[in-house]
Amino acid sequence: MSNPLSSLYTEIVMEHDKRPLHAGLREPFDAEVHHVNPTCGDEITLRLRLGADELVQDVSYEAVGCAMSRASASIMADLLIGRPVHEIQPVSDHLEAAMRSRGRLAGDEELLGDGVALLGAAKFPARVKCVLMPWKAYQAALVEARTLGA
Amino acid sequence: MSNPLSSLYTEIVMEHDKRPLHAGLREPFDAEVHHVNPTCGDEITLRLRLGADELVQDVSYEAVGCAMSRASASIMADLLIGRPVHEIQPVSDHLEAAMRSRGRLAGDEELLGDGVALLGAAKFPARVKCVLMPWKAYQAALVEARTLGA
Amino acid sequence: MSTPRSPFDLEAIRADFPILERRLDPETPLIYLDGGATSQRPRQVIDAEVAFLTRDNAAVKRGAHRLASAATDAYEDARETIAAFLGAPSPDEVVITRSTTEALNLVAHSLGSGDETVPDHLRVRAGDEILVTEMEHHANLVPWQELARRTGATLRWIPVAEDFTLDLTDLDSLVTDRTRVIALTHQSNVLGTVTPVERLVEAARSVGALTVLDMAQSAPHMSVDVAALGVDFAAVSGHKMYGPTGIGILWGRYEHLAAMPPFLTGGSMIETVHMDRSTYAEPPARFEAGTPPISQAVGLAAACDYLTALGMDAVAAHEQELTRRALRGLTAIDGVRVIGPADGPERRGAVSFDLAGRHPHDVGQVLDSLGIEVRVGHHCAWPLHRRFGLHGTTRASFSVHTTPSEVDALIAGVARTIDFFGSLS
Amino acid sequence: MSTPRSPFDLEAIRADFPILERRLDPETPLIYLDGGATSQRPRQVIDAEVAFLTRDNAAVKRGAHRLASAATDAYEDARETIAAFLGAPSPDEVVITRSTTEALNLVAHSLGSGDETVPDHLRVRAGDEILVTEMEHHANLVPWQELARRTGATLRWIPVAEDFTLDLTDLDSLVTDRTRVIALTHQSNVLGTVTPVERLVEAARSVGALTVLDMAQSAPHMSVDVAALGVDFAAVSGHKMYGPTGIGILWGRYEHLAAMPPFLTGGSMIETVHMDRSTYAEPPARFEAGTPPISQAVGLAAACDYLTALGMDAVAAHEQELTRRALRGLTAIDGVRVIGPADGPERRGAVSFDLAGRHPHDVGQVLDSLGIEVRVGHHCAWPLHRRFGLHGTTRASFSVHTTPSEVDALIAGVARTIDFFGSLS
Ligand SMILES: Cc1ncc(COP(=O)(O)O)c(C=O)c1O
Numbered sequence A, B: 001m002s003n004p005l006s007s008l009y010t011e012i013v014m015e016h017d018k019r020p021l022h023a024g025l026r027e028p029f030d031a032e033v034h035h036v037n038p039t040c041g042d043e044i045t046l047r048l049r050l051g052a053d054e055l056v057q058d059v060s061y062e063a064v065g066c067a068m069s070r071a072s073a074s075i076m077a078d079l080l081i082g083r084p085v086h087e088i089q090p091v092s093d094h095l096e097a098a099m100r101s102r103g104r105l106a107g108d109e110e111l112l113g114d115g116v117a118l119l120g121a122a123k124f125p126a127r128v129k130c131v132l133m134p135w136k137a138y139q140a141a142l143v144e145a146r147t148l149g150a
Numbered sequence C, D: 001m002s003t004p005r006s007p008f009d010l011e012a013i014r015a016d017f018p019i020l021e022r023r024l025d026p027e028t029p030l031i032y033l034d035g036g037a038t039s040q041r042p043r044q045v046i047d048a049e050v051a052f053l054t055r056d057n058a059a060v061k062r063g064a065h066r067l068a069s070a071a072t073d074a075y076e077d078a079r080e081t082i083a084a085f086l087g088a089p090s091p092d093e094v095v096i097t098r099s100t101t102e103a104l105n106l107v108a109h110s111l112g113s114g115d116e117t118v119p120d121h122l123r124v125r126a127g128d129e130i131l132v133t134e135m136e137h138h139a140n141l142v143p144w145q146e147l148a149r150r151t152g153a154t155l156r157w158i159p160v161a162e163d164f165t166l167d168l169t170d171l172d173s174l175v176t177d178r179t180r181v182i183a184l185t186h187q188s189n190v191l192g193t194v195t196p197v198e199r200l201v202e203a204a205r206s207v208g209a210l211t212v213l214d215m216a217q218s219a220p221h222m223s224v225d226v227a228a229l230g231v232d233f234a235a236v237s238g239h240k241m242y243g244p245t246g247i248g249i250l251w252g253r254y255e256h257l258a259a260m261p262p263f264l265t266g267g268s269m270i271e272t273v274h275m276d277r278s279t280y281a282e283p284p285a286r287f288e289a290g291t292p293p294i295s296q297a298v299g300l301a302a303a304c305d306y307l308t309a310l311g312m313d314a315v316a317a318h319e320q321e322l323t324r325r326a327l328r329g330l331t332a333i334d335g336v337r338v339i340g341p342a343d344g345p346e347r348r349g350a351v352s353f354d355l356a357g358r359h360p361h362d363v364g365q366v367l368d369s370l371g372i373e374v375r376v377g378h379h380c381a382w383p384l385h386r387r388f389g390l391h392g393t394t395r396a397s398f399s400v401h402t403t404p405s406e407v408d409a410l411i412a413g414v415a416r417t418i419d420f421f422g423s424l425s
């Protein structure tokens, strides 16, 4: 098996794929979004619950997708829950930048935690979308929650 | 001026272009048709009058077009008038075959009369239509006259 | 038992396709098993287009100069070659479009033009029914959904049976006096199933409905004859039959085309134009608005010539043999579920499969690392996948240049994929 | 006074165009003055397409394998290059179509979809007005006639004045509260007139109408910037700007595209598909149904790069100089009537003329015998010709590879044509 492949399907990715954290749809929630990747048919339904001072109280989800996208959802949920929104933005920005860098930008483990394990996908343009899809869903849910809360 | 050009604009063609025979629209007529060449905007309105035993009593026309198409209309009208339809068909068929032969089929002067002067156009695919347009109009008028007469 | 020698000189054929020399990385030669998405081009097709461009290129049908005549001849000769390849009785029945997709949209839009001067059998109106199948590519489904929406007609569909063929049990109730159109694929791009066209043509005729056949996947792989098939319209794409992208064909019976209103409008499809009104040219010009894909027509004709020289029956036999080999190898692997009929005469070369629920993206990724290029996902046939409870499949499709050992590599690759993910969990 | 040295290395440019070495017959070199109909292709464009086909060819946006990624990158990179060339603020505003004709049909059909969920300003309905001009190419006239017919809207037009420019005298009454769309050409393909786009954009904005600009003849000949022009939509054709046939571009403001229903439907433009309904992707994908012209996009990007390297201002200056030379020479000939404005900044390079009532076919024939390839007829602008009492004209159009001596040959050729027919009568 060639090297880039094992950089993609790392142990951490496979572990999250198999035993995804925080999976399932839970109540209560402030916003729910449904995203589809029309090319591959992957789907994610994501619910966001915000507390006082925009603290993420819960992120729950149901995801149909490849190992990369399922692992990404699991790692994301674990990163988000219990943190204030303003702390999350830099993480999200950094992940997106690293994913779109075609492997030129090394990931910052402080920011990304387990998320660095996803960066192998940055060298596979077709897979970048898979990793970013849960994050897009979170961003959309945040916009919606804020609109409803306003 | 190169040779093929003078084979196209023969003296006979230029003469018919300048002083077209039987031109103008006359009464009485059995059928009138209007044909357009959409590529160049050329037009012909043609009237046909048939007598007993399908004798062509009159062909009258108004043509907008290049020298080749105007000469063709003039020569055609002169060939048709006073002859029975069944005698004309071989002339028409022969002209079309010669025109579409790219110059490989020599024209039969017995059949075509002045029409042989048009055959230079057979070597210019874009001009074949110009020469055949009046004939197509005659054929359409004949179909119409027969339908009305029936 | 010795396998019969292929009438194909596979080595010579492979030498015609420059891209096959490419390596994906220094260690990985290309095994292209995605001809179902788009085919590769033989040198003959590329050369024909380049020769045209460097010698005869000009606008067609509009010019009187020699270059324009040469270009027009090349374009119209291409139409004749394509007509002959498809079995069209006349080149005037061959409309050059952008793709299968545009060809099918053309028919759907023209039938729904709302023009009241058009004969009834060429109009779809409120209350009418359009019948499709559950195995259609989106290109032969969504335009009919849109036609139904615009006109108030009803869309119905023939279901797919468990054995991956059309389920014709209820055909008699699906085809009614209100059915105006039956649109179906000739060969499923997912299942490899060849549909019973004759049976459906018969059903359509019995109620005066039109038949529209999507031949995007059949024309490159078997001998086709639109006249013999008895359909009213048929569509193909250049890029799936070794020709260029940017060109497709709509074939239609002349008497239909002659009575149908245009779809795209503009230059070259008109008879006369005034500021407030226009009249339209005869077919096929009526349906070819604007400057057509000229060099692409020349390229597609070269592709037809290439296939004709190989012989479509030989092409079909070669690909049937590969399909059989793939089915045999894949079904022998534990965890592989082939989504398509078992081997048989109506079973052709698109071999799609599910791998123990493993997401096709992941399967494709491992195969790609081995140089094996297959397609993953729903292959623009989402309802068909839903029918079988799947989000997607992995599909291998075969071409004239595919070798038995490439098929063996696929089989071995699938086995390794299972091992790979097994070892990780 | 010495003429300023052209910044163009004309000899080097000519060497880029293989077809210019062609001879029409052993004695007659090619003088191609028909770039207005279709341009020739530089080696760089042909090579880019061939390189793509022999290295990266695959279906775009659908595959996960490396070849598909390479093809998708090439396709999307091409979109970026084209966007930059046209001054589009974002590549997402660039829809890859089949041609200018299809791009304009797309807008006309989408505005007339009848979909009631679409915002009012993007819908044309009964009672609304569509404004065009009397100098439009059929491609920017007939689709609007058809839209008017389908919807019950009224088509109105800005007349052309005796001096061959738009007659804006009655503009205030032509643009009304009911005007939904103003569609106009940027540069007339017959007259060479450049239209006052800013003035019309202003008029459109004052009543909330959309502007649709046909840039088929401007984009290859001057620096264009869709954002600066202030229009809402713009269309170009690849084959008129040294790129391939089979590809065109629709540029549209993103907020419009995002609110508009699709035109062609099928694969790659969907979000989800069920048997009975579908939802659609975001622009530009929403408007790119089916397999797009992939290698043609690569070729068109190469054409943009080629023009950018020459510099569009230098291209414009070169062609202005040729136009001036042609106008000077032709107007000096007795019996020549130029159909187009006198020299000036808003007068560009299509030089059409009437030759003492002599049919343009005959004029073109004599010029062709001299190797001079010009276009004859109504140039798909029939109403414009009727306006000036003409059935057709002879048109010379200039390209980056046209030389002053080729223009001189045209002038001499026209003089000889007069002599030729004079000697025969
Ligand atoms: C001004 C103008 N608009 C539109 C078109 C149509 O372009 P196409 O035939 O490439 O669609 C042309 C060229 O024929 C043109 O000159």
Ligand SMILES: Cc1ncc(COP(=O)(O)O)c(C=O)c1O
Residues within 6 Å of the ligand: C036, C037, C099, C100, C101, C102, C137, C139, C140, C185, C187, C188, C189, C214, C216, C217, C237, C380, D267, D289, D290, D291, D292
């Ligand atoms: C069965 C079938 N129909 C239609 C199409 C659409 O073809 P195109 O994308 O060339 O328009 C395809 C290919 O994608 C196909 O496989």
